[in-house]
Amino acid sequence: MESESVTTPFGRRPMSLALLLKQRRGEAMAAGTTRNKWKLFRSVCEARAGLGVTDRALTVLDALLSFYPEDDLSSEKGLVVFPSNTQLSLRARGMAAATLRRHLAVLVEAGLISRKDSPNGKRYVRRGRAGGIDEAYGFSLAPLLARATEIEATAAGIAADRQMLRATKERLTICRRDIAKLIAAAVEEAVPGAWERVSCLFHALLERIPKAATLENLPPLLEELETLRLSIINTLESHEKMRMASTSESQFERHIQNSHPESLSESEPGLETEQEEQADRNHQPGTKPSKDSLEAQADGGEGPPFAVRTRAGKPKSFPLAMVLQACPDIADYGPGGAIGSWRDLMTAVIVVRKMLHVSPSAYEQACSVMGPENAATVMACILQRGGCITSAGGYLRDLTRRAERGEFALGPMLMALLRAKSSAEDDCKRINVA
Structure with a gap:
């Protein structure tokens, strides 16, 4: 939906080109866009540093969302809330009026809300005979809903970075x-x-x-x-x-x-x-391992020493190139539709985890037992085999329990995907030749 007009500020507040662009971007969104307002607010809190808003501004946004009557923000319904300054101040933990105005301006500047001012600058609603809202003046939550995907991706990236830093x-x-x-x-x-x-x-x-x-x-x-x-x-x-x-x-x-x-x-x-130096050279980024080398690594046979566990007994991940070759579908969920590092893979896995309905506790337990890189690799394998797995969360918990007992090896899982991919490519070649 896209408005045919713009809303200029009331009083002495000037109009600017940046304000016009933010209004237009906030009002343009795909039909049927909907988000749970509290889950979206949680993502905004997670991505606060990337959005340029303060914690006090988030308190004001929380108060504004509480005035929206439904739990789901929808592009098909009105997204304008019109609380009075007194009521807004009460729900913002008693924030002073001057402080309230300052943080509302921060939210507008960050492109999370927009003002829809009435002719006299007041916030109110005009209802029709049937009791429905004909026109509302106040603060529009449309920019927040329009940027939902961007905000969720930013929050997922920050969460992945925090998890990797902790590990x-x-x-x-x-x-x-x-x-x-x-x-x-x-x-x-x-x-x-x-x-x-x-x-x-x-x-x-x-x-x-x-x-x-x-x-x-x-x-x-x-x-x-x-x-x-x-x-x-x-x-x-x-x-x-x-x-x-x-x-x-x-x-x-x-x-x-x-x-x-x-x-x-x-x-x-x-x-x-010398053997370890050769292993380090094989781990250099940008080096794509051969098919024979990948098979040897996954099966635990001869070849470059990419073992699942180091000699000190700590979990060790397989090369990223091998993971992407076995699980190419995960690349579609990376930043910009591509994966160039382990950080990109973990960012994509957070999106995939939500899509496959894997609980945060199940994934965190897998990271604790297998290590962040191996847990991300397992999630990529689950996505690649999505049609064969009924419950991704239950499957991940089962693999985690087996890994705790030392009964699970990641190599055979990757090897099976590599062989399935190779078999499919051979079938396509034979069909093309025929």
Whole structure:
């Protein structure tokens, strides 16, 4: 619906081109658009930083929504509310009139509401003989409904970022604890190595932890700490293997040769083994794995070491390129219709979760057990197999329980989707040739 005219402000408030454009955008929306007003308000609260509104302005918006008589905002019905200043102030927790006007102006400027002023500037409604509303003057909620999709997408992105940041902080805390205790164990057991140098490197990394952690400054530091932890583990394992080999040789007078040593040079404790460096190169973004490589990774056979779990026992995700190749449908729900990073995938999964009626508690439990990346991958697989799954929420909870018992592996699920896709492509080629 689109109005044939515009509403100019009453009194000394000037008209501007920006105000005209906001009015037109707010009044133009697809027919049949509807949203639950309180769920939409929750999304506005979630996306507050991206919309440029304050918490006091949200209090005023909450009060305005309470004057709308129904729970669902609909483009087919009038969206104008017309409370008096006294009643609006009462529902806004007793906000003063001057403060109320200021925050109403913030909501108008943010494009969440618009004014529909009467000839004398008063807010009122004119009803017909049947009791229906013929004309209403006050504040229009049409801009809020028109931007519902945009607001929900912004809120989903912010929620995904917050969840990923929390998971990153947890991984950083565990990594710090692991490194500190591993270094202490190495010194106590008198394991050969430049442990003083490793300790200095560890403390230097800790000093770089920012006070205001974000998704931009925290992951690179976490990657360095995880590399250091893996190097320490390799050194300790190498020492233990050499000790066991020496003990075995003295007991049985046999020489045991290890053809795949994993030791690190004592003068270079921060370096990874050649196999791990190759794994890191395969993890570089933009590198698309081959079909044989993907099959080997998912089945747990030979090939690049993309295991579901690291040597330290922590969940590890599969490459994003492999996930997108197995589950191409998830890309339609990413920002701008594409997925270029794990953050984009998690943003898309939040939208898909709501669409498949998966409860927040079920998804949060999956993230806690499998890790955010693996939980997002499972949701992408569920979307890809949507026609075969009756209850997505129940299926996700069942997989989470199996993962807690160590009975669920993500590789076979991805492999099945890759094979199904490959089979479909082969059938299409044969049809085209015929």
